[in-house]
Amino acid sequence: MNGITSGFGTWNPIAWTLLFIGILIVAFFVRSFGRKDYKRNTGQTKAFLSGNEEPDAPAGLHVSGDNLYWGMVHGLSAYYKRVRKWHSGDLSDYVAWFIGGLALIFVIIVWVG
């Protein structure tokens, strides 16, 4: 009742959830075998930056959403330059896209199909 089948595959969320919980339990069990001499807030927890001192972060520092995928967006700058140009905010452009879409659909439906 809770699962679905596509005819080629099956998805049973209850079974998946139980399996997921089981894996979490196993993971925590394995973790419990870890070293017990780990000490919080000591040199053990500091990041290792090639032996250099870790600089203190300014108070209230927050990596904002804009920074998160800067590299990816920069890599796709050619794509974004073009797509942002389409989204000009100019109503005349919006209507032009609409008319262009209509023309394309007419061509396909009337001449092809």
Add this chain to the structure above:
Amino acid sequence: MSALSVHAPVLLIAIPLLGAFAVPLIGKLGRGVRDVFVGLIAAFTAALAGLLAADVFGRGGAASVYVLGGKPFNIPLPSGMTAPIRILLEVDGMSAFMGLITALVTITAIAFSFSYWKKRSGGNMYYSLLLLLTAGIFGMEMTGDMFNFFVFLEVTSIAACGLIGFRVWLGRSQEAGFKVMTLYTVSGLFVLLAVGLLYGEHGGLNIAYLAHGLTGGLIDKIALGLLLTGLAMKAGAVPMHMWAPDAYGEAPAPTSAVLVANSQASLYGLFRVLFTLFGITVSAATTGWILIGFALLTIFVGVTMALVQNDIKRLIAYGAVSQIGYMLLGVGVGLATIVAKPAYGLVAMQGGIFHMINDAACIGLLFLVAGAISRAAGTRDLNKMGGLAHTMKYTSVFFVIGAFALAGVPPFNGFASKFLIYEASFKLSPFLAIIAILSSILLLAVFVKAFQGAFLGPRPASPGGGEAPLGMLIPMAVLTLVVIAFGLFPGFFVERIVTPAARALWFGRDAYISAILGG
């Protein structure tokens, strides 16, 4: 069948419509009385949608007719008549399914609005427009007549434009309202032109009557092109989606959720036109591949544009645009294969239609969350937010669940419908499934960015309003429960409501016609 069930199709339109015009009068009695009145209208309408759905799905999704002004109410052709002339409502599994979506979104949006709009003025007009929009959406979903479909389309357009530009003190809202009004008007005119062409060619406006007489000639094809473009634009399909981020972004947050239901009603109209009105009188493969082309563009452009947004509502808006693509993909694969009717065609339809209700719940939830956090933070800019999880613990959990569900992370509901779409579209072409899956992964990245920007980080210096009030948390919790329930028990919902809706489109054209014309 109870009297309420019999009259439910017309009451679903009449109750919110009368409520919309009564709100300004009731509002004179005070804000509290008005809110109770609007709440009762919304609750009664939702109950009617549930009652109608129980009735229709109890009959396996078979079409039933309601004749306005007729007695009895289910005789579309009185003796001697060969064509229906009265206003007809025709409800099958697909209409009832859409009614459920509209009821779910509107009742939660209205409940959320009671807190959201508490300290703002203009509530009478706001609720009036919201109920008018609800009436229009139900009308589009219940009508069996192309001209009435156009009328209800215009009702939704007028109400939606009013709501988008409602906050007249914000220049951006007015600009968005103007843009949407222009594009909705152009698309509405295209739909009206198509209806006029069909009337001139076949001498009728009833969908079943037109479907019976369509031959697939040049005029019919032109009408199809006009309808397809006009409705795809109102649904927000790329490249005609540009209005959607403006509209969803600038409308008040609860309204944005209802606007998604409005877009889905246009999508329903598109599916009704393609499957019931035209069927295979024009090449279903051609129109199916047109939908698939729209779908791929919509999915990819929607997600990639969401990635670069810093306004939380515009980010969710582009996410909403991308999800329209998944619905188009599922139904497009179904349409492209309807002649051969392979098993995966129906599965694709089930996936696309199931995704409609899943998307309504997830996107509705995310827009409500966006409303709550922008109210608390005093901004919608992700670069100026941060650390809200310290003060808005419940809201942050709701956001994570909504985002995971929309991105198709198991075991939430978005995964269940996308699973059906991925598998069925893979059977048609692996390329389709690859684009769909990659875009889902990218959408998860989009919401990681939003969560990082809004909720993570150090505690904000000025904590703002703290956690959202109970009146906002409850509607968000209701939608979260829907997301979880549809995710954990997809089989139950697919079997009972999705499959009858998909079959009503996939196999139901003849039954839809014969419910009016007999034979």
